[in-house]
Amino acid sequence: MKIAPDELQLLAGFVHDRSGIVLDSSKAYLLESRLAPLVREKNIASYRDLYTHALRDAELANRIIDAISTNETSFFRDQRPFELLKFKILPDIIDALSSRPGPAGKSLNIWSAACSTGQEVYTIAVTLHELLGSAISQYRIKIIGTDIADSAIVQSSRGVYSQFEIGRGFPQNLLRKYFVADGTNWRVRDELRAMTFFRKINLLEPFGSLGKFDIVFCRNVAIYFSQPNRKSLFERIAAQLNPHGALIIGSTESLFGVTDRYLRREYHNSVFYSLK
Ligand SMILES: C[S@@+](CC[C@H](N)C(=O)[O-])C[C@H]1O[C@@H](n2cnc3c(N)ncnc32)[C@H](O)[C@@H]1O
Known part of the structure; x- marks a missing residue:
């Protein structure tokens, strides 16, 4: 029709x-x-x-x-942000946290805003496991994935992916370490699932109740928004970032001319943002 x-x-x-x-x-x-x-x-x-x-x-x-809504995503999408996470952002934040006394020094909150079907969230969880190894048990880590699409949140929460979805970016050598076979599909192991939470959130609406974050991924969603909505979104995200926090946006995106709340930083040709 x-x-x-x-x-x-x-x-x-x-x-x-x-x-x-x-x-x-x-x-x-x-x-x-x-x-x-x-x-x-x-x-x-x-x-x-x-x-x-x-x-x-x-x-x-x-x-x-x-x-x-376009739910296009994949594990380790664009790869570089996860190298940036592993080699720069997480070590810096862990250093900043360790100077804080008490349990606050060991808690890490990460948000994947517009997480689609969850691959970004589980990629972050795998990156943390690979970096911290057995020391991961010393941290209280919470990775929250949110999206506006009900079907995306359902799949994210199930944590079950087809061979095709796994084949799009998940490293073969890590597959059995983080997934178990589930018929012809793959299901994320409980240790990853235990770190992750999913909620339906419309980024146009207030999200202050999610609390404060050390790291926010907001990739490939603001490209669909008008300039005023994009500005509002990134300024409201700034209000949710801890002072030492980092924001990662999509590889084709920029905050230039959108908001001046952030400092653009580069590490080995990868870009991330911190608060001014
Ligand atoms: C292309 S995907 C990006 C997924 C992931 N961040 C990545 O880069 O691979 C865009 C996602 O934004 C979500 N989305 C679109 N508008 C939204 C809104 N107003 N609030 C929250 N999510 C939204 C869509 O449902 C879709 O899952």
Whole structure:
């Protein structure tokens, strides 16, 4: 079913208001291809009707956002951020924490904002295990993954991945150390799962209740947002970072001209941000 220009405008406005995702008129095909299965499943006559139903039906509204959001991700995506994490950011933060007395010196909070189906979260957990080895038991580590898409949070929490998903970036030599075979799939081992938590969070809405973080990954989500929403997002993330904290954004992203709350830092040609 073809989407008419006025239907495109209605649905693009709906998606923008609810998620921040900007869809311009060139995205007609994307809307059609992602929403057509929902229109068929719900037996809805037109895209206009889909829009009017969604205004009154929260479940349908969630399904629309879920269908429109691009969940593309992979284990060790772009690789460099995880080398940066292992060789620079974590050692620096562990040093900063060790100067703090008491249990605060051994707790580490990490947030993967817009974690999609969880690969980023488990990659961070594996990186921590590989760096700290058996000393990991001395730390209270919490890695929280959040996303707006219900289906992404369900898969993240299950921690079960197909051979194809594993093949996209997970190192073969570490596979059995961190995953167990589950039929034709792979399930993350309990020691990784114990460090991880998942919650549905819309980044347009307040997230102060998540608490403070030492490290925030916010990669490949703000690219879908308007400039004001991007600015607001990174400034609200700044308010959640501990003073020694680090922010990692996507490899094609930059905070130049977005906000001046951060200091751009480089380590071996990899970029991360700390608070000014
Ligand atoms: C391309 S994925 C990025 C996943 C991961 N961070 C990475 O770089 O591999 C973008 C994710 O942003 C999520 N997303 C889009 N709008 C969002 C919003 N307003 N709040 C939270 N998550 C959002 C989507 O559901 C999707 O899972």
